[in-house]
Amino acid sequence: MVSPPPPPPTVEVRAANLFVGDRLNIDGQLIEAPWRWRGHRDGTANQLWLPLDLLVGRFGFRRSTQPNGQQLQWYGSKASLKSLPQITLQDEVALNVAEWLTTTGVKIKRKSKTLHVELPTPRLKGLRQGKGSNSNRLVLDLSGPALVQSLDNNLLLNLQATVQQRRQMKALGLMPKQQRNGLMLIGQAEALSSLTLDKPWRIVLDGIGKHSNATNLRSPLLNPxxxxxxxxxxxxxxxxxxxxxxxxxxxxxxxxxxxxxxxxxxxxxxxxxxxxxxxxxxxxxxxxxxxxxxxxxxxxxxxxxxxxxxxxxxxxxxxxxxxxxxxxxxxxxxxxxLQLQQELQGSKGQRWNLETLNSGYVQRGLSRYTRAWGPIYQALSGEEKAMMIINGRVVQSFQQVQLARGVPLSKDGDLVVARGGFPLPAATGETVVIRMKASHPxxxxxxxxxxxxxxxxxxxxxxxxxxxxxxxxxxxxxxxxxxxxxxxxxxxxxxxxxxxxxxxxxxxxxxxxxxxxxxxxxxxxxxxxxxxxxxxxxxxxxxxxxxxxxxxxxxxxxxxxxxxxxxxxxxxxxxxxxxxxxx
Structure with a gap:
């Protein structure tokens, strides 16, 4: 008789440790911002959640609008914003960027409530200005990736540039200043937009020659x-x-x-x-x-x-x-x-509450949208129906597929949207009245x-x-x-x-x-x-x-x-x- 095989060894399963804090030290710059780190105490982070605005403003992530929605990009990594898991840290939207950062060479360490972020400072290998219609573009060729930080109205590039390279930048209308932690472009945070690329490592600056108003202004106290x-x-x-x-x-x-x-x-x-x-x-x-x-x-x-x-x-x-x-x-x-008390009345005396007006606050029930919302309404949730009211009459109804594509908002119309399985209160051709009053004068x-x-x-x-x-x-x-x-x-x-x-x-x-x-x-x-x-x-x-x-x-x-x-x-x-x- 063959003995049964021994049971497999017990696998020790540990819940990943969770740490939170409210400060970051980014290449020597200490700032207050929330973060969430999940992983083992002596290992790398499995998850690192950082506020989206922080990623854009202090790391150089590029947030852009594409035909399919918002896109996030950083040194060759791209993703649509809606495809990324999101949480709320304090009052800010945060993303898990552990893999984005570590694959680019960013080193992350925790010390009490402070998260230390370090990236080796690369050399600026060369500058290339665009030609023709791209003459306001400057490409910086780097020996490695660098952080791009907006500090008030200055742009800090965590890289080292030579004296000759800084002279080239001055000739292009920039105001470079080499500091211990990088190259500061004075007064350029709003004037320039940046894009980071890999293979090879590059930072692309668009908008050179367009001076930020703030750089040409003296202190606001001296404004006439x-x-x-x-x-x-x-x-x-x-x-x-x-x-x-x-x-x-x-x-x-x-x-x-x-x-x-x-x-x-x-x-x-x-x-x-x-x-x-x-x-x-x-x-x-x-x-x-x-x-x-x-x-x-x-x-x-x-x-x-x-x-x-x-x-x-x-x-x-x-x-x-x-x-x-x-x-x-x-x-x-x-x-x-303040509240707005909106009511839809049917021809037979029926009454329905309209929960919100032109709002991004989504809940089950009926909501109302007018042309002030914009020329088009596009569904904000996964289960919606709607009806268009013009001059007190329902003239058209819309299903989820149409709303997902977007429907036009008439200048003299009201679109009533039903969410969460709530039925539309009236059919096409029926007459209705919208009444509204404020809860406070x-x-x-x-x-x-x-x-x-x-x-x-x-x-x-x-x-x-x-x-x-x-x-x-x-x-x-x-x-x-x-x-x-x-x-x-x-x-x-x-x-x-x-x-x-x-x-x-x-x-x-x-x-x-x-x-x-x-x-x-x-x-x-x-x-x-x-x-x-x-x-x-x-x-x-x-x-x-x-x-x-x-x-x-x-x-x-x-x-x-x-x-x-x-x-x-x-x-x-x-x-x-x-x-x-x-x-």
């Missing part, structure tokens, strides 16, 4: 328009406020709109709501002299997540009863929590911007994140902050960051505002989105790199061309449907 406003009482300064033992650096702009001759305006994207822009690209078309980043958005889909109304037209409706501000021609701000005002949570009202802390649908982890998060406030007879645009170390929590932000005499305050999108622009110069960024954002808030000179004094008055379309019936 800013000087004139300061003489009329505008406040523009930076100060340190201690909340307990934590020092916070606050940069603020304070203005009495009527005395300084300014208008406060939302800065939306006019023609479509999908996409992100740098703050100066939102400010310049509106002639905004001063601007701050605005409300929340989905960083992956690049869609709005909150109230945005300009001249009486809803570009995006509020969600989750979150904090918002509203104002009219005087510029006096009304603060509160501020929703009736012509200008509205949402954020959240609400921080202060009448001098009291009213922080209640749960009431506004924010998670406990978001509420306890320490991060750079952007705030719009009111107090002491002035409107305030403020950014807050840690002066020496940790950034403020929402409660610490509220307490700091109280110390400054601000009576009403609303938190705006923060973290890497935090940005303040003065005289077309970015004076504050949340993570040290110029962020792309969805919308902003701007101060505009009343007499400036294209901005008439009636700019804050409500916009009325032919049907008057954008006006809110508050009955």
């Amino acid at each position: 328009s800013i000087q004139a406003l300061i003489q009329r009482g505008l406040i523009f300064d930076t100060k340190v406020v201690n909340v307990g033992v934590k020092p916070l650096q606050i940069t603020r702009v304070g203005t009495n709109l009527s005395k300084q001759g300014l208008l406060l305006r939302p800065l939306p994207q006019i023609n479509h709501q999908q996409g992100l822009r740098f703050l100066n690209h939102l400010a310049q078309p509106a002639d905004a002299l001063i601007a701050i980043n605005g409300g929340f958005f989905n960083r992956v889909r690049q869609l709005p997540l909150g109230a945005l109304r300009r001249d009486g037209r809803w570009f995006s409706g509020p969600i989750l009863n979150r904090g918002a501000i509203g104002w009219g021609p005087t510029g006096h701000l009304s603060f509160g929590r 501020l929703g009736e005002l012509p200008q509205v911007l949402g954020g959240g949570p609400l921080l202060l009202q009448n001098g009291r802390v009213v922080l209640s994140g749960r009431q506004e649908g924010f998670s406990p982890s978001f509420l306890s998060l320490a991060a750079p902050r952007s705030v719009v406030g009111q107090g002491g007879g002035k409107l305030w645009l403020l950014t807050l960051k840690g002066a020496r170390g940790s950034d403020p929590t929402l409660l610490e932000t509220s307490l700091a505002l109280q110390q400054l005499g601000i009576r009403d305050g609303l938190n705006l999108d923060g973290g890497s989105s935090t940005s303040l622009l003065v005289a077309n110069q970015l004076v504050v960024t949340g993570r040290g790199t110029p962020p792309r954002i969805h919308n902003g808030l701007g101060l505009i000179l009343r007499h400036h061309k294209g901005n008439p004094k009636k700019a804050n008055e409500p916009h009325k379309n032919a049907r008057g449907q954008e006006r809110i019936a508050n009955k």
Whole structure:
């Protein structure tokens, strides 16, 4: 009788260790940013999750729009953004880039809460300028891969260049400065776009010869328009406020709109709501002299997540009863929590709630989209149906296949989208009525911007994140902050960051505002989105790199061309449907 074979040896299975932190040391540059590392204590990382904005701003990843969607590229590795697993770290979208980094030679070490990232510094072997229509392109041939970092408005290439090579760059209009940790191109972070390639190693810079406005500007305090406003009482300064033992650096702009001759305006994207822009690209078309980043958005889909109304037209409706501000021609701000109560009524008296208006916030039920969303609506979830309403009648219905391709939005129509198996409430040819009212009077005002949570009202802390649908982890998060406030007879645009170390929590932000005499305050999108622009110069960024954002808030000179004094008055379309019936 043959004995059975011995059992196989027991395989020791260990769960991979998980480590998280909030600092990175990138080739000697220490920055605050969240990370998540999964692997064995004495081995390499199986997973390394880093924020997408950090990868673009501090590593040189290229994010581009292709016919099939957003694409990410770095030294020969390419992937569509939607194909990559994603998680949320604090308030930021993060990707697993362990394999991307290690295959390029990046060394990663953990030390307590700090992640150390190192890449051997390559030599610049040569420079090649494009010809003809590509004359604004410069190709840098390298002996190995190098990090490309945006530091404020400077571009740091972690490579070594010779004196002769730096002279060649100067002849092309660049301002190179060799430092211990690489070659700094002064004032070029916004002027140049970069692409990294392998086989052989190269960095391609597009936009040489196009000077960044910031490089040609002196300090914003010396700008003639800013000087004139300061003489009329505008406040523009930076100060340190201690909340307990934590020092916070606050940069603020304070203005009495009527005395300084300014208008406060939302800065939306006019023609479509999908996409992100740098703050100066939102400010310049509106002639905004001063601007701050605005409300929340989905960083992956690049869609709005909150109230945005300009001249009486809803570009995006509020969600989750979150904090918002509203104002009219005087510029006096009304603060509160806001919802839009939309109802669809059928010809036989049936009633259905419409959950959102022109929003990237996706949930089961019915949502409404108008032409303010853009010329086309494309499905945001995997199970959708829709019907188009024009002049109170359902004129067409759409199935998932059509919505996935995209359907046009009529200038005088409303597209009602049913998600999650929710049935369409009416058939083609039936008559319906859409009614809408605001939960708070501020929703009736012509200008509205949402954020959240609400921080202060009448001098009291009213922080209640749960009431506004924010998670406990978001509420306890320490991060750079952007705030719009009111107090002491002035409107305030403020950014807050840690002066020496940790950034403020929402409660610490509220307490700091109280110390400054601000009576009403609303938190705006923060973290890497935090940005303040003065005289077309970015004076504050949340993570040290110029962020792309969805919308902003701007101060505009009343007499400036294209901005008439009636700019804050409500916009009325032919049907008057954008006006809110508050009955």
